[in-house]
Amino acid sequence: MTPPEVSVEGPKASPTPAPAALPCLDVLKKRAEFLSAARARRQGTAGFLLQARRRNADETHIGIRVGFTCSKKVGNAVTRNRAKRRLRAIAAAILPQQGQPGWDYVLVGRPGATVERPYDALLSDLERALTSIHAPRERKP
Numbered sequence: 438m439t440p441p442e443v444s445v446e447g448p449k450a451s452p453t454p455a456p457a458a459l460p461c462l463d464v465l466k467k468r469a470e471f472l473s474a475a476r477a478r479r480q481g482t483a484g485f486l487l488q489a490r491r492r493n494a495d496e497t498h499i500g501i502r503v504g505f506t507c508s509k510k511v512g513n514a515v516t517r518n519r520a521k522r523r524l525r526a527i528a529a530a531i532l533p534q535q536g537q538p539g540w541d542y543v544l545v546g547r548p549g550a551t552v553e554r555p556y557d558a559l560l561s562d563l564e565r566a567l568t569s570i571h572a573p574r575e576r577k578p
Contacts, residue, residue: 465504482562507546520546
C-alpha cells in the first residue's frame with residue numbers, strides 16, 4: 438500500500454483582500470480635523486471623552502469620520518496603543534448603526550479608565566454619549 442499523494446504547494450492563498458479595520462468609517466488623520474472636532478460638541482463619559490461636529494455643507498465627504506487620540510497622561514506607548522485599540526473596537530461596533538453621516542467624531546482616551554473599564558461599559562458609554570450629542574439642543578433666549 439502506497440501513501441496518498443501530498444501536494445507540495447501548500448494551502449492556496451485566497452484572492453480576497455483582508456477586510457478594513459473600520460469598514461464604513463473613514464479615519465481622521467489631519468490635525469486640523471481633530472481641532473475642528475475639539476471646538477464643537479463634547480460629551481464626557483467614565484471611559485472616554487467624545488467630541489463631535491457636523492461638517493459644513495461645502496465639505497465634500499458624505500459618510501461618518503472618526504478619530505482616536507490618547508495623550509501621554511494615559512500611560513506609556515503600550516498602554517496608549519491598547520486604549521486606542523479599545524476605542525477603535527467600540528467605534529466599529531456602535532458608530533455604523535448610531536452615528537450620523539456628515540459628522541466627525543473623536544474619541545479621546547482617559548487615564549486608567551479607557552484601559553481598565555469593562556468593554557460592555559465602554560459600549561454603553563458610547564451609546565449614551567451619541568444619544569446626548571444628537572439630542573436637540575435648547576436655545577437660550
